[in-house]
Amino acid sequence: MLKKLTQEQLDQILEIATEEFSAKGPEKATIMGIARKSGVSVGVIYKYYADKEALFQACLTRSLGMLKDCLNQATSRHESLEAVAEELIRIAQSFAKEHPAHIRMYHAITMDAEGGRVEEYARAIESVTAQLYTECFSKAKEEGSIRKDAEPAAFAFFFDNLLMMLHFSYSCEYYRERLRIFCGDSEDRDEKLVQQMLLFLKAGFMLRDTQ
Amino acid sequence: MLKKLTQEQLDQILEIATEEFSAKGPEKATIMGIARKSGVSVGVIYKYYADKEALFQACLTRSLGMLKDCLNQATSRHESLEAVAEELIRIAQSFAKEHPAHIRMYHAITMDAEGGRVEEYARAIESVTAQLYTECFSKAKEEGSIRKDAEPAAFAFFFDNLLMMLHFSYSCEYYRERLRIFCGDSEDRDEKLVQQMLLFLKAGFMLRDTQ
Amino acid sequence: MLKKLTQEQLDQILEIATEEFSAKGPEKATIMGIARKSGVSVGVIYKYYADKEALFQACLTRSLGMLKDCLNQATSRHESLEAVAEELIRIAQSFAKEHPAHIRMYHAITMDAEGGRVEEYARAIESVTAQLYTECFSKAKEEGSIRKDAEPAAFAFFFDNLLMMLHFSYSCEYYRERLRIFCGDSEDRDEKLVQQMLLFLKAGFMLRDTQ
Amino acid sequence: MLKKLTQEQLDQILEIATEEFSAKGPEKATIMGIARKSGVSVGVIYKYYADKEALFQACLTRSLGMLKDCLNQATSRHESLEAVAEELIRIAQSFAKEHPAHIRMYHAITMDAEGGRVEEYARAIESVTAQLYTECFSKAKEEGSIRKDAEPAAFAFFFDNLLMMLHFSYSCEYYRERLRIFCGDSEDRDEKLVQQMLLFLKAGFMLRDTQ
DNA sequence: AATGAATGAGAATTCATTCAT
DNA sequence: TATGAATGAATTCTCATTCAT
Numbered sequence: 102m103l104k105k106l107t108q109e110q111l112d113q114i115l116e117i118a119t120e121e122f123s124a125k126g127p128e129k130a131t132i133m134g135i136a137r138k139s140g141v142s143v144g145v146i147y148k149y150y151a152d153k154e155a156l157f158q159a160c161l162t163r164s165l166g167m168l169k170d171c172l173n174q175a176t177s178r179h180e181s182l183e184a185v186a187e188e189l190i191r192i193a194q195s196f197a198k199e200h201p202a203h204i205r206m207y208h209a210i211t212m213d214a215e216g217g218r219v220e221e222y223a224r225a226i227e228s229v230t231a232q233l234y235t236e237c238f239s240k241a242k243e244e245g246s247i248r249k250d251a252e253p254a255a256f257a258f259f260f261d262n263l264l265m266m267l268h269f270s271y272s273c274e275y276y277r278e279r280l281r282i283f284c285g286d287s288e289d290r291d292e293k294l295v296q297q298m299l300l301f302l303k304a305g306f307m308l309r310d311t312q
Numbered sequence: 313m314l315k316k317l318t319q320e321q322l323d324q325i326l327e328i329a330t331e332e333f334s335a336k337g338p339e340k341a342t343i344m345g346i347a348r349k350s351g352v353s354v355g356v357i358y359k360y361y362a363d364k365e366a367l368f369q370a371c372l373t374r375s376l377g378m379l380k381d382c383l384n385q386a387t388s389r390h391e392s393l394e395a396v397a398e399e400l401i402r403i404a405q406s407f408a409k410e411h412p413a414h415i416r417m418y419h420a421i422t423m424d425a426e427g428g429r430v431e432e433y434a435r436a437i438e439s440v441t442a443q444l445y446t447e448c449f450s451k452a453k454e455e456g457s458i459r460k461d462a463e464p465a466a467f468a469f470f471f472d473n474l475l476m477m478l479h480f481s482y483s484c485e486y487y488r489e490r491l492r493i494f495c496g497d498s499e500d501r502d503e504k505l506v507q508q509m510l511l512f513l514k515a516g517f518m519l520r521d522t523q
Numbered sequence: 524m525l526k527k528l529t530q531e532q533l534d535q536i537l538e539i540a541t542e543e544f545s546a547k548g549p550e551k552a553t554i555m556g557i558a559r560k561s562g563v564s565v566g567v568i569y570k571y572y573a574d575k576e577a578l579f580q581a582c583l584t585r586s587l588g589m590l591k592d593c594l595n596q597a598t599s600r601h602e603s604l605e606a607v608a609e610e611l612i613r614i615a616q617s618f619a620k621e622h623p624a625h626i627r628m629y630h631a632i633t634m635d636a637e638g639g640r641v642e643e644y645a646r647a648i649e650s651v652t653a654q655l656y657t658e659c660f661s662k663a664k665e666e667g668s669i670r671k672d673a674e675p676a677a678f679a680f681f682f683d684n685l686l687m688m689l690h691f692s693y694s695c696e697y698y699r700e701r702l703r704i705f706c707g708d709s710e711d712r713d714e715k716l717v718q719q720m721l722l723f724l725k726a727g728f729m730l731r732d733t734q
Numbered sequence: 735m736l737k738k739l740t741q742e743q744l745d746q747i748l749e750i751a752t753e754e755f756s757a758k759g760p761e762k763a764t765i766m767g768i769a770r771k772s773g774v775s776v777g778v779i780y781k782y783y784a785d786k787e788a789l790f791q792a793c794l795t796r797s798l799g800m801l802k803d804c805l806n807q808a809t810s811r812h813e814s815l816e817a818v819a820e821e822l823i824r825i826a827q828s829f830a831k832e833h834p835a836h837i838r839m840y841h842a843i844t845m846d847a848e849g850g851r852v853e854e855y856a857r858a859i860e861s862v863t864a865q866l867y868t869e870c871f872s873k874a875k876e877e878g879s880i881r882k883d884a885e886p887a888a889f890a891f892f893f894d895n896l897l898m899m900l901h902f903s904y905s906c907e908y909y910r911e912r913l914r915i916f917c918g919d920s921e922d923r924d925e926k927l928v929q930q931m932l933l934f935l936k937a938g939f940m941l942r943d944t945q
Numbered sequence: 946a947a948t949g950a951a952t953g954a955g956a957a958t959t960c961a962t963t964c965a966t
Numbered sequence: 967t968a969t970g971a972a973t974g975a976a977t978t979c980t981c982a983t984t985c986a987t
Contacts, residue, residue: 126339126424128339129339131959131960132960132961136970141969142968143970143971144964144967144969144970145968147962148967152961152962153962208422209423210486211484212423212486213337219489220489222486223489223490223493224493227489227493227494228493231490231493250511252508254496255494255504255505255509256512258491258495259474259508259509263473263474266473266477274430275421275422275423275433278431278438282438282439283438283442283446283468283469284465284466284469285465297466297467298466298470300459300461301466301467303516304515305511305514315986315987316949316950316987317951342978343978344976344977344978352951352952354953354979355950355953355979356951356952363978364977364978364979526965527965527971528971553955554956554957554958555956563972563973565958565974566958566959566960566972566974567971567973569957569958574957575956630844632908634759634841641907641908642911649915653916670933670937672933673930674926677917677927677930677931677934678930680913680927681896681930681931681934683916684896684899685896687899691844697843697846697855698844700856700860701856701864704861704864705864705888705890705891705894706887706891715885716888716891719884719885719889720888722881723884724938725938726937726938727935727937738946764980765981765982765983766981774948775949776950776983777949777983777984778948780982780984781947785982786982786983
């Protein structure tokens with residue numbers, strides 16, 4: 102086929118590459134394998150991406166874009182911190198279930214220890230989230246809807262930690278197994294987890310005076 | 313040099329291998345590289361470890377052993393959930409700062425998507441923690457020291473999630489940068505983080521009636 | 524050179540590989556050596572053959588094909604057992620002289636002690652010959668042209684034994700030297716050997732009553 | 735154990751090495767494996783044999799010695815060509831059945847194509863047999879007990895060819911299978927084979943006038 | 946004199962990347 | 967412009983051989 106690749110094809114290459122990278126790991130995924138599954142030649146991949154690394158980056162950027170879009174929608178849809186939190190938890194569950202490969206890509210970069218790239222990524226990815234959540238908590242604090250002694254940045258950090266782990270728990274094999282070990286595998290596990298997480302977030306484990 | 317390897321050298325091989333594995337990832341780390349840095353021949357590594365995988369496992373086992381020892385001490389030293397939590401948080405900080413490569417090993421296996429090995433690892437590693445924490449929360453609940461509507465397993469899960477992320481935040485490059493983005497880099501950041509995390513754990517972000 | 528390999532080159536690879544395998548033995552022959560002598564890269568050999576074993580098999584199959592073609596022609600060209608025998612003897616001589624490496628390939632597999640492969644090979648190769656010769660002898664017996672107390676299978680076996688050794692005697696270094704030791708090196712040795720072998724076959728060494 | 739090796743141990747090393755060499759092939763047999771099975775250290779083998787090749791040679795020489803002893807006894811025990819032939823056939827069967835590894839060693843050198851060694855071996859081994867058999871046939875011819883037109887050297891060659899193949903047919907896996915293909919596997923196969931071979935030798939396949 | 950652990954060269958195999966078609 | 971075969975560097979693993987004990 103000597104026809105220029107359509108946008109669709111290009112997108113499919115990234116989708117399949119993402120699947121391969123996150124299934125086999127960036128090292129073991131092969132350009133040839135990705136090419137074959139995408140129905141294109143190896144050469145054409147090199148036409149669009151300088152090397153394997155560049156293809157990986159492209160997949161990553163794409164995955165993170167999808168993830169961010171999701172998060173943005175969530176935070177913009179709700180007002181109260183509590184409502185936002187619930188939405189984000191539910192999104193974490195559903196997004197990770199539907200697009201596990203994309204979350205695994207995210208997980209993958211936390212690994213890629215070499216090269217200054219990691220810092221760059223962290224900045225690109227987390228800045229948005231960090232600021233978004235920190236602002237949420239700041240606002241809530243000002244409004245008097247959360248504790249006065251809570252440091253917005255720290256709380257945002259803990260909250261994001263929980264969300265990240267939730268994402269991983271629904272997409273990465275290891276974390277999936279770990280979730281099973283902690284919480285079993287019952288029908289209603291996921292919904293219960295949402296409820297419990299909200300409880301945990303809102304009130305911690307300490308006994309309420311009023312209870 | 314045809315001198316028999318000392319125990320020290322053997323241990324150093326594992327330490328250096330751990331460093332390599334966690335710095336470059338299990339795939340990119342090479343036996344030859346590990347051998348060179350350890351000042352031994354390739355052959356000697358194969359004398360002690362059947363293959364690269366076996367060496368990796370040995371490093372992993374060693375790292376997890378060190379980590380578990382730490383945790384066990386922590387939980388056995390204290391009575392109250394609160395005290396145990398504080399101890400675990402402080403240990404996470406200090407252990408990860410002192411032995412970042414060992415935590416990165418742990419992080420590495422959460423990646424290694426292939427092979428049923430992942431499940432096996434998860435079971436080997438998490439079972440202990442899961443049971444330990446779940447029991448802590450169960451006991452606390454029975455004693456009436458935590459909320460009645462808290463599900464011990466779920467709370468143990470969230471708690472462990474926070475601890476894991478704390479570990480990573482002090483040892484993996486990506487997470488380190490992420491922590492910086494969220495919480496900056498100030499002198500007293502780490503101590504503050506302990507305090508805030510305890511606050512977050514105990515009381516969540518919700519406003520107390522009595523405050 | 525990134526030019527596609529011609530059929531000729533492909534064939535040459537097999538020829539050179541056959542040469543290497545039969546000269547150094549299947550173990551000592553190296554893919555790199557074969558590649559270099561063939562003027563191609565190592566990779567291209569792995570493109571066409573899964574591994575060293577597969578390359579060896581391909582050489583073997585090719586050699587046996589050539590050999591079988593020869594034998595088939597011989598047996599189909601003649602009617603009487605005697606004529607067939609003479610033809611086969613002459614073919615053994617000429618084929619082994621012209622394609623020593625191919626006979627050595629055959630000899631090589633009689634060594635390859637490991638793996639059930641040996642049985643498989645024996646079956647693939649010898650079945651044809653065994654049946655062909657046994658039938659020849661059976662027919663001859665029925666026609667009354669050979670002794671009544673001759674067991675066709677056994678006689679076919681002895682006959683084939685002599686033919687195999689003849690093949691080896693003209694292609695494998697050891698057997699070549701052995702032939703020299705037994706029969707010298709004279710100009711007319713090979714023709715005499717044909718005559719003597721026919722004599723041996725037909726009448727054994729025993730004195731005829733009529734002589 | 736710091737005691738000098740006994741002659742017995744030395745002999746056992748050769749026996750075990752012979753077994754290994756002929757079972758796995760000279761390449762795949764390992765010095766370490768031979769040492770372990772012999773209950774000695776690798777080092778001690780190198781004390782007695784310069785290298786693997788030298789050990790192989792020693793095994794070979796020893797095996798050939800055993801074989802020759804056998805043959806010598808046979809030829810010296812009988813007078814008539816026919817009786818010697820029968821004895822040699824029976825010895826081939828029994829020796830090969832009892833000491834397959836030693837015959838396989840013999841077979842192995844017919845392979846070892848490299849190095850002038852092959853010629854040297856052929857000379858060392860075959861000269862004896864060649865002369866012995868050729869003399870037998872010469873004498874028989876003079877005595878008038880075999881055909882006048884038989885060339886002793888050629889007949890000795892064919893006879894030895896049949897004997898060698900018989901040896902192989904009872905010791906080398908490939909030839910063993912081949913024998914099965916030709917002659918089946920029945921209880922009385924081996925005895926019948928002796929009878930048939932004698933028939934074949936003495937009278938060939940041609941019809942006798944007097945029959 | 947025997948031991949057996951350490952050495953390191955060497956071979957098979959893989960796959961990112963190139964480039965003639 | 968797309969193709970996909972060829973390249974060859976790189977990596978794992980083996981094992982003959984050495985030599986300190």
